[in-house]
Amino acid sequence: MASLSEFSIKRPVATTMIIISMVGFGLLSIFNLPMALLPNFNIPVVVISTTWVGASPEDVDKLITREIEDIVPNVEGVKKYTSTSSLNSSTVVIEFDYGIDADNKVDEVQREVTKIVNDLPTDANTPIISKASAGAEAVVSVELSGDDLIELRSMAETLVKPRFQRIEGVGAVDIFGGLEREILVELNPEKLDNYDLGVSDVVSVLEQSTVNLPAGNIREGNKEYIVKIEGELETLEQVKNVIIRNSDGKILRLRDVANVSLTTKDVDSYNRVNGKEALALNVSKSDDGNAVEIADKVKLEIEELKSYLPAGTEVNIGFDSSEFIKNSLNTVKNNALTGLVLASIILFVFLKDIRATSVIAMAIPTSIIFTFGLLSVKGISLNLISLMGLSLGVGMLVDNSVVVLDNIFRHMSEHRKPSQEAARDGASEMALPILASTATTVAVFLPIIFKEGLAKEIFHDMSYSIAFSLLASLIIALTFVPMVSSKVLKVEKSLHSEGKVLTFVKKVYLKFLDVTMRHRIKTLIVTVLVFVSSLIIAGKLGGEFMPTRDEGQYTIVAEMPSGVEVGLSDQVAKKLEEIVKNDKYTVKYSISAEAGSVVVNVDTPKKYERDVSIFEIADDMREKIKGIPDVNLNIVYQYGRGPEQGRDIQLNLNSNNFSQLQQFAQIVQNKMSKIPGLVDIKSSDEGGNPEAKIVIDRDKAQYYGVRITEIAQMVSYQILGSRDQVTIKTDNDEVDINVQLAEEYRRSTDKLMDTQIKLSSGKYIKLRDVARLEIGEGASEISKEDKIRQITVSANTSGGLDIKTAQKNILAAIQDADIPSGLKYEFGGEGEQMAETMSDLGFAFMLAIFIIYFILAAQFESFALPFIIIGSIPLAVIGVFYGLLITGIKFNVMVMVGIIMLAGIVVNNAIVLIDYINILKARGIERHAAIREAGKTRLRPILMTTLTTVFGMVPLAISNGEGAEMYKGMATAVIFGLSMSTILTLIIIPILYSLVEDGKIRLSIMLKKKKEKSKEVLESKSI
Secondary structure, eight states, X not given: OHHHHXXXXXXXXXXXXXXXXXXXXXXXHHTTOOBOSSOOOOOOEEEEEEEOTTOOHHHHIIIIIHHHHHHGXXXXXXXXXXXXXXXXXXXXXXXXXXXXXXXXXXXXXHXXXXXXXXXXXXXXXXXXXXXXXXXXXXXXXXXXXXSOHHHHHHHIIIIIHHXXXXXXXXXXXXXXXXXXXXXXXXXXXXXXXXXXOOHHHHHHHHHHHSOEEEEEEEEETTEEXXXXXEOOOOSHHHHXXXXXXXXXXXXXEHHHHEEEEEEEOOOOEEEEETTEEOEEEEEEEOTXXXXXXXXXXXXXXXXXXXXXXXXXXXXXXXXXXXXXXXXXXXXXXXHHHHHHHHHHHHHHHHHOOHHHHHHHHTHHHHHHHHHHHHHHHHTOOBOHHHHHHHHHTTTGXXXXXXXXXXXXXXXXXXSOOOHHHHHHHHXXXXXXXXXXXXXXXXXXXXXXXXXXXXXXXXXXXXXHHHHXXXXXXXXXXXXXXXXXXXXXXXXXXXXXXXXXXXXXXXXXXXXXXXXXXXXXXXXXXXXXXXXXXXXXXXXXXXXXXXOOOXXXXXXXXXXXXXXXXXXXXXXXXXXXXXXXXXXXXXXXXXXXXXXXXXXXXXXXXXXXXXXXXXXXXXXXXXXXXXXXXXOEEEEXXXXXXXSOOOOXXXXXXXXXXXXXXXXXXXXHHHHHHTSTTEEEXXXXXXXXXXXXXXXXXXXXXXXXXXXXXXXXXXXXXXXXOXXXXXXXEETTEEEEEEEEEOHHHXXXXXXXXXXXXXXXXXXXXXXXXXXXXXXXXXXXXXXXXXXXXXXXXXXXXOTTOOHHHHHHHHHHHXXXXXXXXXXXXXXXXXXXXXXXXXXXXXXXXXXXXXXXXXXXXXXXTOSSHHHHHHTHHHHHHHHHHHHHHHHTOOBOHHHHHHXXXXXXXXXXXXXXXXXXXXXXXXXXXXXXXXXXHXXXXXXXXXXHHHHHHHHHHHHHHHOOXXXXXXXXXXXXXXXXXXXXXXXXXXXXXXXXXXXXXXXXXHHHHXXXXXXXXXXXXXXXXXO
């Protein structure tokens, strides 16, 4: 390290070129860095989704979910798996341990599922296996509105969607709203009976009536013709005239047994923007997609497509995540620049020289720009987490340079050395301490980077950004600073002279140090009591997983009882629209209503344009809409499209005794409803689906020679129709032909049971002759974890209630209940993630302390001194908890990472202090005098490094910009923790050092006396 500084002084041109290369490398890389709100988390989860249209949750569970559950244990590395069987669909979620490559597991699961595909119902869709992705979020929503929703839907499907899909990084494009054309074939069952035909006969004829087939080539003379058979249906008239039967010249056409019309498909959802019917295209990104680039390219595509859209079409951007990303990243950048300015001002106040200040201030942008290059090589994007690491490190980046420059000044002013010699000796003398201090700061993040877990996924980018920036600052401090100092600093400028303020601070500090050194034990006892009080405060702070962001949007999700048709959902949607549009904070709103649920997205003014938070607006809205009957409400503070929006609190109850489980879930729900601050309470067992079960009498069916599968298919055709089985193509459009019974037969269970079943003998029987109809209520969904039935009771928090306190209150309420034996309960969702991440971070914190001890022990070649230095860590914890109490910030994982960061930062002051005490003692100075002199000499660099770090983070702590919630807690923790630690370190570390040295002396005297006594005993025995 010393030779590195000497090289930089002797070879200034080479050093300058190295620095220029570092900056150039960073500048070239920064333009290639993708931008995102959060990093792409590698979530080791595989999802198996299966659709079975028309099937009840019980049938889905029995015939699909259980089959899939049976093959899950065949896949290695499964941590746990959960399943949900609901109307029309089965979802099995397989969780693996962190560190496992989910892509490989997708292939393994695919192989196992392939083995059972033939065992699944023939009319169920093939299971889709995919990797769960936290990075595949919605990027932008494009809204189309106009007079003709049919034409708009067609254009969206055939023109707009394909253009969006070809954009690099786009994962999916989903279309909501609009109307789709359909040729509806409504069969008259009485006419079918007259002609001895069934629904399946008609569907079969239609499938065979529309086909295009290549027939090979024909050579004729010198020409070769490609022969193809064109038999596709292309018009409504052709469909009407399809021949169903030709018996002895008597032609029966489709129009003779059915009413054939060009219409639109049944409306299964409504989509409106500010009360006007509209169509929305939601564009989601893939794992490695760049949200900002995708949004920009979507906007360019829109401009190009406008001329192709129908006249009068309005195109608007309904949701654009790139705007929040840009604003959030700009907020972080602006705060970092402000921190840079504040840190530079602090340096100037202490150094009182513009040249010296410029030397150190240049270390910050140089280190940051070079860091961008290293981030690019590592494949890390520009996101809130990575930029947060750089912003938090702004103040720390000057620490190494400050210490080196201050020591160079000391050699120039005290020892009157020439600038080159002072630069060489000053940098060389501090090389080892700053290397150790940088190593301790970087080392605390190693456990986070290398231990697999959710904490690694969240803070991976920040760990690397801080490590890279500090590595760059170390290089700058040992090369650039001594090289420039040797050229620009002059001996006659006594830059080490102190002003009146610093002289006064030193005088007060030395007096206080003398007093505490005379009362060492009392001072330690007071410090311990203050530390214990901070731990008591910590237990009352409450906690949450991640800070909730104010993105200027909130979403109302209204969940209705199962079986509610889309028309009733639309009525609820209109009530919500009326309330939302009259709210003074509503800028824009859009609704999406489907059977059983309504989603209302509301845009509010920007964060800085209103006097209340989004959370207060949402709480007020919750009061306004709570009067709607038979509706479960859920409000989330971000844009949402579907009804599957999680709640803050999720309590999972598991038991094999489902009746017992249902009863206890109801008890838990009632108790949670009485806890203040818990709102939007819901049980996953609420509201079953009304069912009309057709129960087949197997003996009668066997007697008549009718197979159950034939009955099931016949009923399915009559109710669901044959949608998607037959399609005709016109130009770029595709129109499905849907064959089903006339509506009057589909709306009556009695007429359904009178359906004729044709026997092999040619005779007919009615459905009721071989089956009975049972009306009842089935489950809304069937959830299981590792095959054990599960009910989830969930709720949101409001009024300042935090997740940790809410969970504590829920557990206290449950303890009062009579918990059935064999019933297990645990928190899922954010509560589970919080516990898992805190556990990972707690382990990382303990391991970081060990790594710090290892580095310090190696540096000082002592087992005792590292313990003294590590004593500065609990001093920082005191500041953290008192800081959170003062600012009202809740304890969360961001604060915990701030504490881990502090463990690496606060020891630096102690290192610098003790290192100089040892230097002075080696020069023959008495211990107390060495402690006093070291405190006096190192006070200025310690205050400089502390204040530059603190003021560098102040903009982050007080910021109210977009995304500021993410880093306020961490910045606050570092500011208060570092400030308190610095103040106490200057007092407590000298006390601990002196006590340890006293202990060494006493131990040495005891060993000496013991040795002399042993010698006397031996001598007496020899006599």
